[in-house]
Amino acid sequence: MTSPSDRFQDGYALEFRGATYRLPSGVSLISGLNLKVAGGETLILLGRSGSGKTTTLKLINRLLEPTEGQILIAGRPGESWDPIKLRRGIGYVIQDAGLFPHWTVERNVGLVPTLEGWPEEKIKARVREMLSLVGLPPEEYAERRPSSLSGGQKHRVGVARALAADPPILLMDEPFAALDPITRADLQREFRALALRLRKTIVFVTHDVREALFLGTQIALLEQGRLVGVYAPAEFLKATEPEVHAFAASLGFDGAHEGAE
């Protein structure tokens, strides 16, 4: 089997072992990261801009290669995966969805199944299923172009596309950041329900504590390329690290001890 779906074999779907990513200029974006994500977990990578969240995410699907250390995916070292095969087994959703503007919604959603050479009928059925799953009636949306969709709808298509080939791992890079607060709240609720139902391993990048507390089963706080700690949402605001306090303060809590719920 050449997809990351043999995920539960070693207990961890993803594991960072001393992963460092350094630019040719010598600046480290990620230093000595050790992190484990169990199958079915939603891990939030929380941090400010420039803390290395997105870099960490891109190390998983090998858009970037670690300069030191290792990343294990489904128990296998990243470098032993064929990057193309690996990426087709990992859903990827980015901020403005990154839909192909010259393709219809249907073609966008069917991207990975098409790349994988599924039969046409199966792709069509799968696209319909995915569009319904994210709350877009296929008969209304399948033929449309991304340019005719609202931000929230684009995002839904982005999620449908990422899930189309049923990847065991889903990477999300600030997917809700560009949306208005009401749409964002709606999508967060729906996404949480979806995540609970689909039981994917999800790594979710955000700088929004509220979102982290709401969606995460684990929260990893990054600061300047280093891992401050990994917390359960209920414990996050009780943590004593000053970096956590800075984030808690952004919520408007005084002593950061009012708990996550």
Added chain:
Amino acid sequence: MNWYEFILRNQSEVLERSLEHMGLVCASMAISLAVGLPLGIALVSRVKLQRWVIGAANVVQTIPSLALFGFLIPVPWIGGVGASTAIVALSSYALLPILRNTCTGIMEVDPAVVESARGMGMTPRQVLWQVQLPLAAPVLLAGIRVATAICIGITTIAAAIGAGGLGVFIFRGLAMVNNQVILAGAIPAAFLAIAADSGLGYLQRSAART
């Protein structure tokens, strides 16, 4: 005698020269596309080299066409008198807009789209053919359009080195001090340029719509 009377009386020669003209333009465009498109694509990720190559193409562009035709005559293999020398010069002129627009067209494609294409597991070749090139098409076609217009114009000068084309009338008219003969070459050449430009403009607009 009016210029159109001249054209009517010399219909067959005007037609022959026009076909010659178009042949020179098509051959030169084919060569500069065959060189410019792959070279442009290869230069997208090589920023430093790209600056040099586009700079060099820019320098070629500044050489007066009559001088370039002259320079090429004594050059072995590619030079001499006739159509092949003209095609070498013309394709060098057409190269810059094609090269430049291929590079900028691909580089201007939304990086988020390219990144998600890579992140979803498209091979570099699939990213290029299915994402970057279709999205760069309007800019690419704009370059081809400019290159074609330049090419049709400069091809009139190619008659000076015996390559034929509508320039033959222009040079003959200059020698005869006869404006009608000059116009018999200049007006069909202008017509060709306008026709090619509007045709390619239509393609460009329909590419931009998709």
